[in-house]
Amino acid sequence: MSVRDDRPLLSVRNLIIEFMTRYGPVRAVDGISFDVYPNETLGIVGESGCGKTVTGLSLLRLIPSPPGRIVAGEILLQGRDLTKISEDEMQSLRGDEISMIFQEPMTALNPVLTVGTQMIDVLTRHRPLNRRQAKTEAIEMLSKVGIPVPKKRINEYPHEMSGGMRQRVMIAMALSCSPKLLIADEPTTALDVTTQAQVLEQILKLQEEFNMAVILITHDLGVVAETCQRALVMYCGEIVERASIEALFETPQHPYSQGLLDSIPKLREEKLGELPIIPGMVPDLLHLPAGCRFADRCSRVTDECRLQRPHLDAQAAAPSAVACFHPLD
């Protein structure tokens, strides 16, 4: 585990994000607060629709608007509120101080430009380099992410590369200006397991080299266990648990975290008869219950849970917290 700096690099406070739909506004993210410290890897885990990707996008103000909108809250990057700065200022932050990589590298890369052109554009935008110098930099970056023969590969188009290669190019591009924070949204979900292992290893290696913080957004608890130091578990737009990796996997506190851990098919010594499940399904974001959003699926539910909404402490400073009236011990 890396040494933790006391001052957070990024602080999110009471962030609320809404999307306008035909049936009214939907809160994709509903009042979340968390901190990211320098050099750490923070995992955000949850199932589809829990708001983890929207959270990631909002940090770069990349939420399509309309229909999306940051309704309230602060996103503080070293004290500067990103929700209040101008679009120009935001633009010069993106790719420079905060970078993001996405699940599907094919849709994130421009198909009609060579990899080199795209990388050089990023470098010349943020750093005082001419295109020749930028090209040298780009080639060096490509070799750092483990692309063989980068001098030749830099002239290729994205479609000429395999999925793993493209994701490496994305990483090279994202890291080319040495950002302080990298947001990785399901970076390995579209890849095969053997390629996934290569790419994850690469991200961790580069994190150390570049001294950056990483927010890893994923649905895969296995990936979180192997790469992160801390994690947030999201459910229905809320953070339901915040914990160190050791605590989350050994003594999960929220019944949802526990259910998620139990229900993953994992390699076992013996074959099980039935897999443990979480009954029911995620409630519709348009018709959320008044109380705890997990109440209908929870085995520890009481009347209190149905009437009141449990909250995570807003300060976000304590190492672990759970939004549950009846947490597991």
Add this chain to the structure above:
Amino acid sequence: MSKPLLKIVDLEKHFPVRGGLFHRVQAHVRAVDGVSFELRRKRTLGLVGESGCGKSTLGRAVLRLTEPTGGDVILNGESLIGLSKDALKAKRREMQIIYQDPYASLSPRRLVGDTIREPLDVHDIGTIAERRAKVDELLDIVGLRKQALSRYPHEFSGGQRQRIGIARALALNPSFIVADEPVSALDVSVQSQVLNVIARLQHEHGISFLFISHDLAVIQHVSDDVGVMYLGRLVEFASSVDLYREPKHPYTRALMSAIPVPDVKRKSKRIVLGGDVPSPMNPPGGCPFHPRCPDAMNQCKDVVPPKVNTGTADKPHFVRCHLYGTP
């Protein structure tokens, strides 16, 4: 041992690649390249491999949804190859398929009840009342409520849609179902629900499955026997217990070690493979895995490894790798 339900002998599916001025065949993609195995009655055979290894093509070729270019498929002692269209249609009652994408495999414009009933209509089974009763029974088996019948697929979540797909596959009481990545598009909490439905079908209805997945953990949970595919070939085949206890092929071992484990205590040593899966149009000579293999030897480059049984006659453990010598 009882006679196998399904026997596949040297099955091949080569896709022609056309190009150039006259659209001539320039090469072949050897998607499935000489695969043989047996599926026993009431058992599940898991087929695992990475994208592009040919596992889905194999599943489709077995049902003749794509026409195999070589080899034989024998269901209940009768070859499916060369059957006429009508004879094949009759045979299809016994074999069904469940697809990966529950959003793409159901018609968005048909009521769920009609979709589930369709196989009964096509094969003209029972009276209208009997069909209706059968559909109700199917809903019950997969755990959906009756109201589902008069709704459209878009009103359901991914997990529920997959249940609808399963109900449709069960309509004709098949003895054999090909399940092609049936839970890969689902969230983990829903994934285990659907896997439990499938496990129940195995036990209570005695259906055999050819279960295709890229996920070794899912495969372990459902399978009795497991085959590992790489570039169109079966590189290892054994009972699930043996394969997971003692994976033999270097590829299988790498695949297992690459799975991220949701356990902070177990920091297992990982074998990270170099490079990518080569193109099946131009596979490497010798053992197709040799450019990425951590244990590659000289002969691996030139000699195709033969199939070797490293187990016993009644508990075979087949592997195609020079590490295990010649038969």
